[in-house]
Amino acid sequence: MPDVCITLPRPHAHQQKILDSNAKIKVLKCGRQSGKSTIAKVSAIKAMLKGGKVLYICHDYGLSKKFYAQLLEVLPAELIESNNASTLSIKLKGLGNIEFYSGHATLAMRGTDNVALMICDEFAFWRDPENSYYNDIQPTLARSNGDTIILSSPFGRNFFWQLWIEASQCTNGEMEAFYFTILDNPFISQEFIERTQRTVPANTWLQEYLALETASEDCIVEADVITRNTIDELATGECVVIGIDLAKSHDYTSITGLNKQGEMVLHHRFQKDWNSTIDFITTLPAHVLKVIDSTGVGDVVFDQLCSKGVQNLVGFKFNSQSKPELIKELILALERNELKFTKTTADELGNYRFHYSSKSGYIKYEGLPFDDTVISLALSNKYRKQVIYNNNFANSFAVF
Template sequence: MLNKKHIAYVTPTYQLSKIFFQEIIKVIPVQLIQSANKTDLIITLKTGGSLSFLTGERLDSFRGRKFHTVIIDEAAYISDIESAWLNSIRPCLTDYAGDALFISTPRGKNYFYSLYLKGLDESNTEWESFHYSTYDNPYISKSEIESAKASLPDSAYQQEYLAIANANSNSVVASHFIEANTITTLSKKKPVVYGIDIAKYHDYTCITGLDSDGAMCYFERFQRDNEYTKQRIKALPSSILKVIDSTHGSVGDGIFESLQSEGVPNILGFEFTSATKPKLITELILDIEKGNLKFNEITANELSIFEYSYTSTGYIKYGNAPGGFDDCVIALALANRYKKQIPINFLAGFSFG
């Protein structure tokens, strides 16, 4: 910009571009700024150089423009980045024989990862690749990273902190952990707890029973009406704890309250919130990685497409990939959480329900 160059800075969302625009304005000396358009997010310097913030949500805005350099931040998280690069971004660098910088946390082995591989190919002189982990960041303490390592799923830690691309995008459980803990035959031991995820709209109700070793010993999955669901829950052994997704306002909430009113013993409601769900799922993932759980192939398949992402405030959220289901994962997570609490609660004389 100081040397009269025109720069484009691309972020995945318009909101992030606004934040970066405001931060950059703070560090540029006022006497150098010719104009700062807060609507179009363009900063023009008196030297003639400019900085245009563009969003991955509108990559067609590159058409007809010319830049010396394009910086694409969190490139792995911009949808259809391949088409945008080949058809919109790359052409706008032609007039000035410009360059591009792709920066990102990896998100599986997608197009950003394929560009990274170009730079590792010594015969390709147009590309150069760099790899840094969070350990290389002098502004983040090593203790903070170690704390994250202890609390995050291994796949999330490797991708977010070590910058190692997972095979399956944002999968929360690495495939080798899923394979190592999948069983083809259910345990013959008696269940000590049931986790129950109630169908919302088009998904399934799932009932998962775990034995004292954490192995799945009971599994039922169906799409039926609420009355049928209630009868299946009531048919479970009355002496064994049954944990039900009873999130406020959900179908499960109504079924849970109905079972309570009918005096069904040993039932416990679990309400999912932005605070409780991440903790529950993280606990599940860590126990899978430690080999503390065994589950059937249907659950394994759901785990393979169960993903994490970040909210606008920086918190991790979990859910199934588009087109998939997570009822088996949730039922397993509920059973896992309370399996470990049963000996303490029952020895202390607590009664659930």
Template structure:
């Protein structure tokens, strides 16, 4: 059934503050970050109802608690209840406290579930998974209980929440902004995008709530967590990509691909502007070396290259070719110095860069972690890349060497 006809048949008119665009999207994973009263529960219910018209589909509605799951389920049931004798001969629909279940006579089932009961999240594969208030659910529940339910049927997921810091929901949301994840699509809408909410209600909330609470709950902002390494990343975005000018000197950071990672080449000028950026993978090592040579010729200056492991022979070859290349060997201590230098330059506003989704997303999710042995670890969250961050950090390390160069963390011929 065409989606437009479906909406007409059930008599639902999605508002133009984001509901219609999200519903019409064919993305497999839809991640919606919305302010309070935007219409999340109603939107999710309509997505679920759409599956009731199909044969032998299995849909779950999951919330942090049964009460929160019931918000979406109540909207579904409101549509189904007058028709329940049509959906199933015995009218098997219930909104009781003990069970949230709808079963059609053509074998499609919708169940309400609670994330605070992981044992209830074990079952057969799903065609559609709806998670409401996802930011309040533990990451392990998504990783170990919910995501696997979509595997065998290649099911779709609609993940909705008001933000709560920069946890796993935020990191999943960033995937929908990254072209490297075409199955994901993300949206962000403040409460005011719902045309049915009176503006004076929002203004009253703004005047009476603490600023942080209003920004998170009504503006749907992902506020900085204490674990974030780089602060105010987006304030440094501006148009910086450009061709070189005669006589300029540049600083090139190269993070080489390892296994399934990406090779990233970042070029900064002496003012700290990012003038060139490239990200690629699954390219032969010889071609990667040729690309580095080409970029260093086009943007003459210093190349700072990750010479750890696979980067060691590449460093040697580029050095023999006469490139001004400095190898950076990664240890826990040297990486901390490298990242702290980048963090300081960003904090002081000494770098500027284009709005490159992959780079911005990596900077924003890069985090501090305390290991079980109480050591500090700085990295991307598990399952995410940090190649763009490392490449920028290496270029910034070269830029920093204009003023001081802590050579004991770098490789030289004497090393």
């Protein structure tokens, strides 16, 4: 093959540190426009030129397509053996290749062998980054002893942030943590930086551009509150109340049971069709009060459960008044250390936000990507005290 010339961007100082690092796992906590995709692109090309197989994994197909297009812009046509714009893959002549996978469905990459480099983009925003990391990423790389670059802006203190902390504290050189922001990217003009800072909300600037996961002014409670009330495993003791949030579209059905002390003693989280969901709920203990979201389609589920003879069932209807009230009660209980919960719930609580609209005067509560465990905890919390004070609760509740 004739000599070919590839022009790659000259890395800025922080990008260079990533190229120089020998760590097998590089975790990049970086803000928007800091240059993370550029360094991922350079790393991918270098690995392919060495003959390696690269996997690029991202939850957003649009970002994957952009990365694919950017690679094709840099790679000379005479070097490309084949490329596929719909499945997104590029094979270089006599050299390496790159395949693309979805961060929401990392199961699909199981069985892929000889991976030299795995690039996990916007990792904090994947559906289940922890599960993907331990069950799909690590086993895939174990066989080939390949490298990983995990890059993202933070999303609260979820698994990505924990991994970045782990990398920061790693002393054997296997993992290395990197942190840089738009302010470290010399290719962004001062004028753009000042204008962006002026025009985006303060929280967006801190969380997205400065990659500060502690920028949590809109979290419903301080991170410390969540940390000190997180338990390693479900508590023991009699379950006195169960909150049930039903999966509505892309999320999960979450079922949270508490004992008298407010400790989580039962937790189920799943995606099933309605009939299987209803069947599952009928297996919950008959004598325990069950509070279920009966809004919208939940109303139909509630009726079906009643017609199946499920006892001690209360419906809760969400509306612009009942939801803020429910969450306010949850916040108070959390701040008073009245609730103890396991990690999945802790992670969702860390990402559960409120937005105040000065226009409408309403506070909107929202959990991204999911809020089902927060809602099931809130529902069980609301009724827990009533159960404690009213042992004979069987017929004492009405539909809320």
